[in-house]
Amino acid sequence: LHPDWSPMMVKSAMMTTGTDLVSGADPFAQGAGHIAPNSAADPGLAYDHDYLVWLAFLCGTTSGVNPATCNALAGLGYSFDPSDLNVASLAIGALAGAQTIERTVTNVSDSSETFSFSYSLSGVDVSANPSSFTLAPGESATYELTFTVTSAPLNTYPTGFAYWSGSEHVARSPIAVRPVAI
Numbered sequence: 001l002h003p004d005w006s007p008m009m010v011k012s013a014m015m016t017t018g019t020d021l022v023s024g025a026d027p028f029a030q031g032a033g034h035i036a037p038n039s040a041a042d043p044g045l046a047y048d049h050d051y052l053v054w055l056a057f058l059c060g061t062t063s064g065v066n067p068a069t070c071n072a073l074a075g076l077g078y079s080f081d082p083s084d085l086n087v088a089s090l091a092i093g094a095l096a097g098a099q100t101i102e103r104t105v106t107n108v109s110d111s112s113e114t115f116s117f118s119y120s121l122s123g124v125d126v127s128a129n130p131s132s133f134t135l136a137p138g139e140s141a142t143y144e145l146t147f148t149v150t151s152a153p154l155n156t157y158p159t160g161f162a163y164w165s166g167s168e169h170v171a172r173s174p175i176a177v178r179p180v181a182i
Contacts, residue, residue, distance in 0.1 A: 001041050002108075006048050008087070009108070013043040015088040016171040026159040027174035032089065044113060044169025045105040045135075049086040052078065057085045090145065090162055092177040095124070098148040105143075105164070105171070107135035113166040117143075121160030121175050123152025149179040 002010070017040045018033030025033075052073065059070035060080030074080070083092045083101045092099055107113060113135060117128035125148045133141040145162065152158045157178050164171040 005046070005108075009046040009048045012047040012088045013040040013108075016045065016047075016173060017043050018172065027089070027161075027176055028157065028159055032172075032174050042109060042169070043171060044107065044109050044166055045115065045164055045171040046108045047086055047088045047103065047105055052076075053086055056080055057082055088171075088173045090173050090175045092147060094180045095147055095149055095177045096180050096182045098146060100144050100146045102142060102144050104140055105135075106140040107137055109169060110137055111168070112136045113168060115164040115166045115169075115171070117162070117164060119160060119162045119175070121158055121177075123150055123158045124148065124177055124179070125150050126162065126175075147177055152177075152179045154179050154181055
């Protein structure tokens with residue numbers, strides 16, 4: 001249906017349109033959920049990235065990348081924080097107080113749409129900047145999410161979902177964070 005989409009866009013479409021396998025299931029139990037092919041064919045928003053983003057991810061997680069490559073990517077402004085990998089899932093392995101992550105989405109539908117942010121996650125507040133955006137077909141937006149520990153116990157994994165809801169589409173992203181001592 002979409003031969004021009006990258007594999008990451010296809011994965012994003014399947015993840016953001018997934019449905020719960022059982023009521024109240026968390027992302028550790030079900031991942032992004034049950035694939036809904038008809039919804040995935042028209043997800044509204046898609047996350048995408050190229051191999052340079054993967055190299056930056058590897059620079060931040062392993063010593064297997066040539067240091068000159070990592071230095072070049074740093075000079076181009078790439079983030080080495082694994083939490084900034086531009087995928088549909090949102091994960092922070094060590095949330096010490098507060099952390100901001102960044103994502104970029106593209107409107108892959110045939111019409112303009114305004115999307116607004118909401119979330120479900122216990123013990124951690126999530127704020128979006130911007131909290132809404134309007135995109136024409138093919139247009140992209142970058143947003144930041146700031147996660148702040150409120151009442152979640154340390155060294156546990158609160159899980160939930162983030163939502164970008166429009167008039168025709170809802171993009172749902174699984175969340176898992178681990179609060180740690182500051």
